[in-house]
Amino acid sequence: MTLLDLTPRITHNDRTATLPVAIIGAGPIGLAAAANLVERGIDFVVFEAGDQVASSMRSWGHTRLFSPWKHLVDPASRRLLEAQGWELPDPERAPTGSELVEKYVGPLAELDAIASRIRTGVEVIGVSREGMDRTRTRARAATPFVLRTRAADGSADDIVARAVIDASGTYRSPNPLSSSGLELLGMADIADRVTPALPDVLGRDRSRFAGRRVTVVGAGHSAANTLLAIVKLAREEPGTSVTWLIRNAQAVRVSSSPDDELIGRANLGSRVDRAVERGEIEVVDGFEIIRGRRSAEGVELIGHRRGEVVTHATDVVVNATGFRPDLGMLREMRLELDDIVEAPKRLAPLIDPNVHSCGTVEPHGFRELTHPEQGFFIVGMKSYGRAPTFLLATGYEQVRSVAAWIAGDTASAAQVDLVLPATGVCSTDPGSGGGCCS
Numbered sequence: 001m002t003l004l005d006l007t008p009r010i011t012h013n014d015r016t017a018t019l020p021v022a023i024i025g026a027g028p029i030g031l032a033a034a035a036n037l038v039e040r041g042i043d044f045v046v047f048e049a050g051d052q053v054a055s056s057m058r059s060w061g062h063t064r065l066f067s068p069w070k071h072l073v074d075p076a077s078r079r080l081l082e083a084q085g086w087e088l089p090d091p092e093r094a095p096t097g098s099e100l101v102e103k104y105v106g107p108l109a110e111l112d113a114i115a116s117r118i119r120t121g122v123e124v125i126g127v128s129r130e131g132m133d134r135t136r137t138r139a140r141a142a143t144p145f146v147l148r149t150r151a152a153d154g155s156a157d158d159i160v161a162r163a164v165i166d167a168s169g170t171y172r173s174p175n176p177l178s179s180s181g182l183e184l185l186g187m188a189d190i191a192d193r194v195t196p197a198l199p200d201v202l203g204r205d206r207s208r209f210a211g212r213r214v215t216v217v218g219a220g221h222s223a224a225n226t227l228l229a230i231v232k233l234a235r236e237e238p239g240t241s242v243t244w245l246i247r248n249a250q251a252v253r254v255s256s257s258p259d260d261e262l263i264g265r266a267n268l269g270s271r272v273d274r275a276v277e278r279g280e281i282e283v284v285d286g287f288e289i290i291r292g293r294r295s296a297e298g299v300e301l302i303g304h305r306r307g308e309v310v311t312h313a314t315d316v317v318v319n320a321t322g323f324r325p326d327l328g329m330l331r332e333m334r335l336e337l338d339d340i341v342e343a344p345k346r347l348a349p350l351i352d353p354n355v356h357s358c359g360t361v362e363p364h365g366f367r368e369l370t371h372p373e374q375g376f377f378i379v380g381m382k383s384y385g386r387a388p389t390f391l392l393a394t395g396y397e398q399v400r401s402v403a404a405w406i407a408g409d410t411a412s413a414a415q416v417d418l419v420l421p422a423t424g425v426c427s428t429d430p431g432s433g434g435g436c437c438s
Helices: 028-040 055-059 075-082 097-110 187-193 221-236 263-277 380-384 392-406 410-414
Strands: 021-024 044-048 118-120 122-129 145-151 156-161 163-166 213-217 241-245 282-284 287-294 299-305 308-314 316-319 376-378
Touching: 021 028, 021 145, 021 156, 028 044, 028 075, 028 097, 028 380, 028 392, 044 122, 044 156, 055 097, 075 097, 075 392, 145 163, 163 392, 187 287, 187 316, 213 221, 213 308, 221 241, 221 263, 241 308, 299 316, 376 380, 380 392, 392 410
Parallel strands: 021 044, 021 163, 044 118, 163 376, 213 241, 213 316, 241 282
Antiparallel strands: 122 145, 145 156, 287 299, 299 308
């Protein structure tokens, strides 16, 4: 039996047949997995580390997505919602993250068939097989999974499941500021001066940035959104300034392109270009950060630039360097990951950011997401590992295929399809499965 065998490989005894499927993460992809399991009549439980569904998306909810509603709703979820009278918002309008939660993800989570199975404030901190670590093989596929969970009060528990769908995303595991990929030297000393990607500069986080020197680190669309917000803040709050610190010679991902058919994304790049030309954004390129330290006036970032050791002084740092999958909780799982981008090995060539943009990634399903650990799947943004080109609609097709496979419908599981405009519907930065440009 090979990993490409289309035959369902979960061997259900009387006990496992009664166990639910465990879904990790209650963002749009995790809830889409739930909706597909509802339609299949398969029981499930959803674990969400935040105190509300889509907690990561809520963190950057002030940000407008690049793509319109018609590309942001999972088909199975839409069928369940419309059966209760729900209507799709203006299909051609691009919502903010908050609007997506309020008008779609929230109502989906409130459906009776899903709401009773969501456990918020419960973090999954480990996944294994019941009574087996990763070294034991005999009867492994017939043994239930066990998920170690931790509640908000710190109490831990073990939950058993017949299969596991990890849709936990990557937003909560950002890349470090250090160019080496290791934790930045001195990070503990400056942590209170460093903010995650996509802060609400003009809203709840305004006081943190007003009147201060702000440095945005990163070359993607999250960085671009924050840069423009600080430019606007600087016009309203004297003393506010912004520097864009990038490792390479150019921020290619944000650069304007006349061929970009996603108007919102093209406009974002153009607006950043114009702000740089007007001197509202100072660009420091070729800066490889190696250490951070406190100074009498704020923070200093020390790094290499064009062969010299240089120091950049600032007050606040925004870490918009991208995201990576948290694999720590999967240590007891037998995974087959690409050694570069940390995506499932068969998926990695399809999403290589050096070759593909989000619009050129082929539809894929359970076969590309299969690991040696039978019945375990990583889906959504986390399935893309460190690749920044996740397609929200592709994530929906992933979980449809996986749910079909769990149900034993191999024909449907193997038939993957995705109809999109030439541009695709990509989410390049936020690791929640939605994104500022999903």
